[in-house]
Amino acid sequence: MESVQWGIIGCGDVTEVKSGPAFAKAPHSSLVAVMRRDARKAADYAQRHNVPTWYTDADALINDPTVNAVYIATPPDSHADYAIRAMRAGKPVYVEKPMALNAAECEAMNQVSRETGVPLFVAFYRRALPYFLKVKELVDSGVIGQVRSVSIQLNWPPNERELGPQAGWRVSPAISGGGLFHDLAAHQFDFLEFLLGPIESASGITRNQAGLYTADDIVVGTFEFASGVLGTGSWCFTVNPEQRIEQTQLVGSTGKITFSFFENFVITIDTAAGSETITVPFPEHVQQPLIELIVTDLRGRGKSPSTGETGARTSQILDWIAG
Structure with missing residues (x-):
């Protein structure tokens, strides 16, 4: 993958400063599409962040041929569903934390990543700050x-x-x-x-x-x-x-x-x-250092310190403590 062209599912508050702008600022990376169920909010985000395409349907973004990687920034209850759909479509996934509702959902996500060979990353960006x-x-x-x-x-x-x-x-x-x-x-x-x-x-x-x-x-x-x-x-x-x-x-x-x-x-x-x-x-966009490492990983020139496997471990610890 020479250039990583991202699509965002769920362009809410976390994407305004922490993550969203970093996809366009990281080398060899661009933000080409966003999705939000509210059409007005999706269009507004795209206009303010100079994103060429917006959707109200996640599958439409996942299947957009200009999108070759997907960032999932919805609440945790939909992480596993969207991540699995994107990976089965051959699109690498970067998912917000917590990775999913529980360790069992994380394992299901990692199983699909292993089966398909499609990379899965988690937004534990402190590993790169x-x-x-x-x-x-x-x-x-x-x-x-x-x-x-x-x-x-x-x-x-x-x-x-x-x-x-x-x-x-x-x-x-x-x-x-x-x-x-x-x-x-x-x-x-x-x-x-x-x-x-x-x-x-x-x-x-x-x-x-x-x-x-x-x-x-x-x-x-x-x-x-x-x-x-x-x-x-x-x-x-x-x-x-x-x-x-x-x-x-x-x-x-x-x-x-x-x-x-x-x-x-x-x-x-x-x-x-x-x-x-x-x-x-901290830098202006706190997720940018990790996003840059993920882009490097997807281009075959390095490794991200945060993956689906490391993210799942954290969910297991939360399950142990909180049940």
Whole structure:
């Protein structure tokens, strides 16, 4: 494949800045078609992003001969269906995270990829972002010695978008596979496996304490890496703003690294020599570094760090913890 010509199924909010423009900015890549069920919104997106073709039917986009790769940016409940249809049509797929509703759906997607030989990638873009690659560089350098444990802490106040009768899909388990834990912890576990190797077991407790929506709003979990590193995590989405915190700590034999998955660009290293902070900003389009690697992979000139196989592992961990 000399040039990758993308079509997007589901051109919603995530595609406005995070991903959509990157398909046109990545070398040897272009965005040639978009699909959304609402014709007015599809046409508006195409006009604003200079996309030549728009559709209201997914099959029409998949079968468009100018489209040779498909990005699926719908909610998780339709990921498996669209991905399988695209792969059976011979079109490589890049699918948003979480990869699907559960590990079983992920395996079905990977099975079709194996049967057809059509590549499948997942939008765990932190595997390619400079900020997170810096965290990996620090760990690999041995600056904190041998990693002993991981601690994730995320306490956020309720988001107005997720409340009331018009609550978003992220807090509807039938659409998202869970709640905000599934949406956010997916990024965390995927990167931690990229950083420290496979997680071989995990368990947890989930509850809905505040009753603001149907999904669980608090999760606590434990997990163990094949290397012997142990991890704990707590996620609560109904605290007061004053209690807001989001940080992950890697505790090593000679120091610790503290970093953020979602809220700042600062990495703090604490050792016997003192404390040091490093700032690494995100790029304008956070998915662009990964998209560029996927394009390189599809052109036979490299490998993407995020695939259907790695994405499925994350869904398995979510299933272990949340059921």
